[in-house]
Amino acid sequence: METKKSITNLNVKSIIAVLVFSGFISTFNETILNVALSSLMVEMNVTAGKIQWIITAYMIVVAVLVPVTAFLIQTFKTKKLFLVAMTILLVGTICAACSGSFVMLLISRILQAAGTGMIIPIMMNTVLAVTSPQNRGSVMGLCSAAITLGPAAGPTVAGIVLQSFTWHALFYILIPIIIVAVILGSIYLNIETQLAKPKIDFISIILSTIGFGGFIYGISGISEQGKNLKIVALIFIIGLISLILFVKRQLSLKEPMLDIRTFKYRAFSIGTLLVMISMMTVFTMAVMLPMFLQGALKKSTFIAAMVLLPATLISGFITPIGGKIYDKLGGKTLLPVGFAIILVPLFILSRSNVHTSVISIIILFIIVEIGIGVTLSPSQTTALSSLPKECYPHGIAIMNTLQQLAAAIGSSLFIGIMSASQLKALSNQATAQVASATGFSTATLALSGFVLIGFCLSIALRENINKAKI
Template structure:
């Protein structure tokens, strides 16, 4: 057995007398408000452009910068969780997030607001891997499904209510209240964790490989930035700023992978991919995150551009499905513990394939009720796939790979989200252009609405193709057991 990276794993404590529920609650409280923040601000962008006197491409840095920091920090988390205790990592992450929230709420200009957002992102980027790694250490494999399901509830529920909640707040209050209302809860999570969160691992402080950190930052940061920039006024895929950063990121990422296979104590141990179910999990999660993020981006275009709905109404229409996705995550986790992954993932993938076909058939005459039902069903299908797959893949890893496995999956999810949004919106935009080029009245509202529908159809056709791949992969999934050290 390969021992590389064995010393890099945090040494476990005696968990016999540790109360798991208070620790899980501590993690959920902190994660909820840090993840909620990802989607809370977007709906306020029009107001921010006026008040801060900045352009849309400049303002998009509030979203791009956030994703960029998370994408850069998550890979390094595999090292950080081995240098610091559970309490130090969690409390440090929430402190960064709270400071960033305060800076955002009191920001006198755009530069301060951006700085606050980047601090918030740093807290979120450290939070997610710590949360998942703690669950892997704290719960035995036969009970992880329910625990990971609880985490899935937070991961899906928080961003789902973000746009709707911010819409309600902005109806009567200034945008700064989006931060003022989060800050007390963030501080409460710090106090609660200070009392109830216990350390579940012993730091081993492995050697820090500076070259790996630099390559990781350039690789993941370049790819996330490049794909996130395609729709932000940089000229699309033809812009050197876009394809240049993607090329630099890809080359740096290749060098990063090669270095991880050579060094004694890798920053992110790529050898985790030697375990087949973990590899299958990584590919399925990439497809699911691309589908999820792209759908969340495409449907508002359809609702607002073709059906004439307001931003707030669009958020309300998508809210039930997203909420249900989060609420049934604990249930799918318990079913996973009892029946294994195949009973959930294969039916979920087949269900998703059917739903994506229905999405390719929608038009301006499709009723809001039909959209509501389709979106609810799609989110249920994704819930049946994501957490069971992720738990099953991580279960196959030996304990020494836990920090690396969680860092790999969290990083891939960030990168897949950025790529998915850019890819599908690019497909939609090209479909719109082709429709309008052949139109006799391209400026008429009716033709613009039809162009939006045509573009979304094109994007969902590609989504249908991804769903086919997901179903084929799901057929190969099987229940795993944690091997010996």
């Protein structure tokens, strides 16, 4: 918890700018290689199953590190923790730039993921601590913009860079940018904190690592062809059992690594579900739309990336505005309206076919991203504002961990639905293009159902907002 004296002497704007900038860099790394996987398979002579580990391993490590960082935030000073996280990210980026083999690149990505898994909780926890409740929505909007704009911009920027350079250039470009973030952090993150220094529980760390790692690996393996489903199922079950044991242990400890009791605050629980649905939507569409554009409309990889660009840019602009609207109106009206804005164009997209125009897809996806922009940040702010200040590290860690789970579940579940529907259409003598469109339509309709649930939950949250006066 920050002391009153330390907060009043802080250059809050500089701190927020450094943290949001660093958060964007770290999440940008998450998807930067997505469009290069096919060429990496050929260059490194590996199978599709192996190359998927470049993405899967990143997601697993981030999910594992986020809850551990809740403990670290209460044990080490913000500046020291930030510099360690960014240094790990820098070392991983340098190693990735110099990688000549699959194993080296995989290790480099794991290092990058470790830095990312620490940076996001540090950013959100520090921002909440130094920001007044009246401005919290606006600032959380900036944090949300970094978290969503980074992964969304990764494939687009990479698509542009790869037109002229090899994939190594993606990391060489990032090296000086990360160095600048490290220098700025060392200058501006002079924050005095009172550290609780909870007792470390190694059993919790082991259970958390196996649990979240196994669960995400299992979920990610659902939609990947060529995997041994028995092994995937076994790892998933081990992960699930470990998570159950982890939860039971946290409830029995005096000083839990991750305080599960945070879920007793109903507004936090519902708000976290809304965040998960928003993240699931944006990550799933970012994967499925390019597949639809290339498979059903026969557009190039570059065109597919460019179709996502307008919505990505508008999302980065709208998300902070959504936070400012939240500061003025609160979440009571904003959240249901935001989910309605997502639901309508998403349902229209679910009616897409091989004759759908690219322009209509661009416009509809822009509207979806506008809806995400006015729901994600207010959902986060509503959820976290319902917690006592001492619960912030745990609430942030829980929320960010579940965001990673939502991204993994979303991309795997809906791509699985898309593939199954596509195969069914092919068995009914449909052409490859028509089958691709049918798969996209079915998966998008299923996603619309989840967004409808989010809309209903946002209305249910109104009662809690009224009672708590959030």
